[in-house]
Amino acid sequence: MVTVHSGSRAVPSALSPLPLDAWLLDLTAAAVSLPNTASPDLLGDGLARLELIALHFPKFNDGRAYSQARLLRGRMGYRGELRATGDVLRDQLPFMLRCGFDSFEKADPPFGEAVRAAATLFSVVYQPAEDNRVPAAELRRLATAGAMAAAAAVSLG
Amino acid sequence: MPDSYFYRYDAHDRALVAERVAQFRDQVARRLSGDLTEEQFKPLRLTNGLYLQLHAYMLRVAIPYGTLTSGQLRALAGIARRFDRGYGHFTTRQNLQFNWIRLEDAPDILEALAAVDMHAMQTSGNCIRNVTADHFAGAAGDEVEDPRIWAEIVRQWSTLHPEFSFLPRKFKIAVTGSPRDRAAVRVHDIGLRLHRDPAGAVGFEVIVGGGLGRTPMIGKTLRDFLPREDLLAYLEATLRVYNRYGRRDNLYKARIKILVHEIGAERMRGEVDAEFHALRGTALRLPDEVIDAIARQFAAPALAARPARSEDVERLRARDRAFARWLAANVTPHRVPGYAIVTAALKQLGAPPGDASATQMDAVADLADRHSSGEVRVSHEQNLILPWVPLDDLQALWRALDALGFADPVAGRIGDIVACPGLDYCALANARSIPLAQRLSLRFGDAARQQEIGELKVRISGCINACGHHHVGHIGILGVDRNGTELYQISLGGDPEAGSTAIGEILGPALTEERTIEAIEAMVDLYLATRVAGERFVDTYRRLGADPYKEKVYGHRA
Numbered sequence: 001m002v003t004v005h006s007g008s009r010a011v012p013s014a015l016s017p018l019p020l021d022a023w024l025l026d027l028t029a030a031a032v033s034l035p036n037t038a039s040p041d042l043l044g045d046g047l048a049r050l051e052l053i054a055l056h057f058p059k060f061n062d063g064r065a066y067s068q069a070r071l072l073r074g075r076m077g078y079r080g081e082l083r084a085t086g087d088v089l090r091d092q093l094p095f096m097l098r099c100g101f102d103s104f105e106k107a108d109p110p111f112g113e114a115v116r117a118a119a120t121l122f123s124v125v126y127q128p129a130e131d132n133r134v135p136a137a138e139l140r141r142l143a144t145a146g147a148m149a150a151a152a153a154v155s156l157g
Numbered sequence: 158m159p160d161s162y163f164y165r166y167d168a169h170d171r172a173l174v175a176e177r178v179a180q181f182r183d184q185v186a187r188r189l190s191g192d193l194t195e196e197q198f199k200p201l202r203l204t205n206g207l208y209l210q211l212h213a214y215m216l217r218v219a220i221p222y223g224t225l226t227s228g229q230l231r232a233l234a235g236i237a238r239r240f241d242r243g244y245g246h247f248t249t250r251q252n253l254q255f256n257w258i259r260l261e262d263a264p265d266i267l268e269a270l271a272a273v274d275m276h277a278m279q280t281s282g283n284c285i286r287n288v289t290a291d292h293f294a295g296a297a298g299d300e301v302e303d304p305r306i307w308a309e310i311v312r313q314w315s316t317l318h319p320e321f322s323f324l325p326r327k328f329k330i331a332v333t334g335s336p337r338d339r340a341a342v343r344v345h346d347i348g349l350r351l352h353r354d355p356a357g358a359v360g361f362e363v364i365v366g367g368g369l370g371r372t373p374m375i376g377k378t379l380r381d382f383l384p385r386e387d388l389l390a391y392l393e394a395t396l397r398v399y400n401r402y403g404r405r406d407n408l409y410k411a412r413i414k415i416l417v418h419e420i421g422a423e424r425m426r427g428e429v430d431a432e433f434h435a436l437r438g439t440a441l442r443l444p445d446e447v448i449d450a451i452a453r454q455f456a457a458p459a460l461a462a463r464p465a466r467s468e469d470v471e472r473l474r475a476r477d478r479a480f481a482r483w484l485a486a487n488v489t490p491h492r493v494p495g496y497a498i499v500t501a502a503l504k505q506l507g508a509p510p511g512d513a514s515a516t517q518m519d520a521v522a523d524l525a526d527r528h529s530s531g532e533v534r535v536s537h538e539q540n541l542i543l544p545w546v547p548l549d550d551l552q553a554l555w556r557a558l559d560a561l562g563f564a565d566p567v568a569g570r571i572g573d574i575v576a577c578p579g580l581d582y583c584a585l586a587n588a589r590s591i592p593l594a595q596r597l598s599l600r601f602g603d604a605a606r607q608q609e610i611g612e613l614k615v616r617i618s619g620c621i622n623a624c625g626h627h628h629v630g631h632i633g634i635l636g637v638d639r640n641g642t643e644l645y646q647i648s649l650g651g652d653p654e655a656g657s658t659a660i661g662e663i664l665g666p667a668l669t670e671e672r673t674i675e676a677i678e679a680m681v682d683l684y685l686a687t688r689v690a691g692e693r694f695v696d697t698y699r700r701l702g703a704d705p706y707k708e709k710v711y712g713h714r715a
């Protein structure tokens with residue numbers, strides 16, 4: 001099993017994530033694996049000590065972990081490693097990267113290249129997510145505001 | 158080519174669609190070379206609108222809020238000619254399907270669509286599907302605001318949404334801006350109804366958990382009035398609750414309506430509100446400038462002032478019964494005096510509902526250029542709409558549509574049958590729907606009789622998935638399979654409109670095709686004999702109840 005990364009995370013953690021039940025008994029462990037039916041709220045104060053959270057895709061088309069990822073990143077401010085495990089396919093990578101995953105468990109070594117390609121596959125996004133990319137609507141608003149400011153500057157000058 | 162009076166792609170939209178085509182071209186190449194198995198490829202082709210049907214691939218093209226330029230319609234005709242057998246099928250969700258596609262051609266077809274700012278993204282799969290809206294938007298006199306502005310905002314937000322591309326099940330959103338709900342917002346996963354609060358501000362009634370299919374349900378209002386700037390935050394909150402808690406153990410219980418039903422509207426509202434409060438005011442908030450920039454693109458064409466009454470039309474109406482019938486059925490009053498909305502009925506005697514040949518599509522595109530500011534709409538009833546027609550053009554347009562076979566005066570009438578593809582095309586079907594629709598339209602083909610019967614919505618689905626929306630037909634017909642025999646179950650009293658939305662009630666045991674047609678004839682006769690002035694078929698049914706109809710059809714009170 002090789003773990004690859006998106007470039008934002010230089011070296012994936014070597015820790016083995018504990019299953020949630022075990023981790024709840026040993027809150028000092030720095031890595032946990034969350035089943036996709038569990039609420040990220042269960043991590044409670046222990047979240048601050050975590051270096052690695054693994055979220056699971058039992059099948060690629062079971063998308064619950066996307067919401068878990070966004071809650072962890074966007075709502076709870078988790079900045080450690082977020083790893084996608086299970087049925088992780090290269091065609092789902094663009095979505096995973098946008099939801100805040102930054103490492104991927106995968107048996108297939110060429111996957112590293114796939115992650116890099118996925119990050120640049122779409123130059124445009126339409127909605128805010130966890131990757132700080134600016135949505136098209138906001139780019140348009142900024143462009144209009146910029147054009148108006150420029151026009152104002154010209155008319156003043 | 159005329160300008161368009163709805164959202165125009167900019168460089169961002171074009172870049173995204175082009176990148177999507179390139180991605181799919183690569184995926185198809187990997188499938189053809191054997192790198193991808195059919196199992197791995199299936200979800201990829203589905204999110205690009207490509208289905209494997211009984212005889213060939215089917216490609217479903219998105220027509221956001223059912224609005225097309227004449228140029229786009231011509232491009233669709235061109236694709237039908239080049240890659241299909243020369244025709245296309247307009248669906249009840251305002252989309253267009255090509256039924257005879259080769260996998261190898263699919264990337265080229267998507268590229269041809271991209272050239273006219275169209276795509277097939279999210280017309281399938283367990284994601285947020287193409288957003289639908291009132292087909293008379295912008296032209297009807299009765300709306301608060303053009304619902305397509307909001308359908309476009311939702312279209313952009315939902316396109317390649319990273320969190321909601323693998324939902325428990327498909328997800329359909331519809332928007333209406335009119336009290337006369339032509340978008341059936343109460344039978345969608347989310348229905349949005351624009352209205353004003355007492356202070357005059359525009360916002361949404363948000364209806365969640367409606368749907369047809371095997372468990373038809375009418376949606377629950379989770380919010381009476383949502384301020385418009387909060388729309389995306391509220392949608393994201395609702396979808397997140399659904400993505401996390403919607404059932405994934407059973408395909409038939411996976412729609413959001415089941416979640417709402419199982420936990421109850423109160424708890425659903427609580428869950429969504431909790432999420433909404435955390436999301437409200439974040440980057441999802443819609444600033445006025447963003448809304449206004451989209452709204453400006455939906456500005457109506459500059460329509461020259463015209464007299465509110467056309468003497469030519471009135472003269473011909475008095476003289477020609479066929480023209481008078483067509484005016485009564487297929488022409489709708491316009492917001493602007495001197496103009497009309499015209500329905501081109503894709504309900505030719507003996508042809509599948511919603512089918513149009515490439516030649517017919519080209520011809521309608523020409524008519525749109527000549528008479529309707531170059532714009533065409535697709536309706537849920539599988540008709541084409543010309544929304545900006547001067548009254549003085551009606552006569553010429555009527556003759557031209559008649560020459561195409563699209564002037565049958567059926568809109569809203571018994572001949573305006575909605576039917577899914579059924580067993581002729583669909584692998585899931587129990588029974589054929591198209592031949593039944595054809596035989597019914599032949600039986601009731603007489604225009605004078607149709608006019609006498611008045612509004613009567615007949616909807617046919619070939620199986621319990623209800624793509625023909627039979628639950629909300631005044632007369633609904635569902636194909637069932639009994640030991641290898643195709644039978645049809647009739648229901649009465651359905652209604653798609655908000656305010657009076659109703660799911661039809663099953664009349665009795667399923668019947669053969671022949672007996673189904675006889676039963677409908679008998680029930681229509683009963684209606685004509687017992688109606689009181691001003692009653693439509695469905696009103697008489699509501700007044701009398703089911704018993705007299707059962708007696709007519711089954712000869713006893715079932």
Ligand code: SF4
Pocket residue numbers: 577578579580583584585586587618619620621622623624625
């Ligand atoms: S209702 Fe059934 S038969 Fe008709 S198109 Fe849908 S799935 Fe196919």
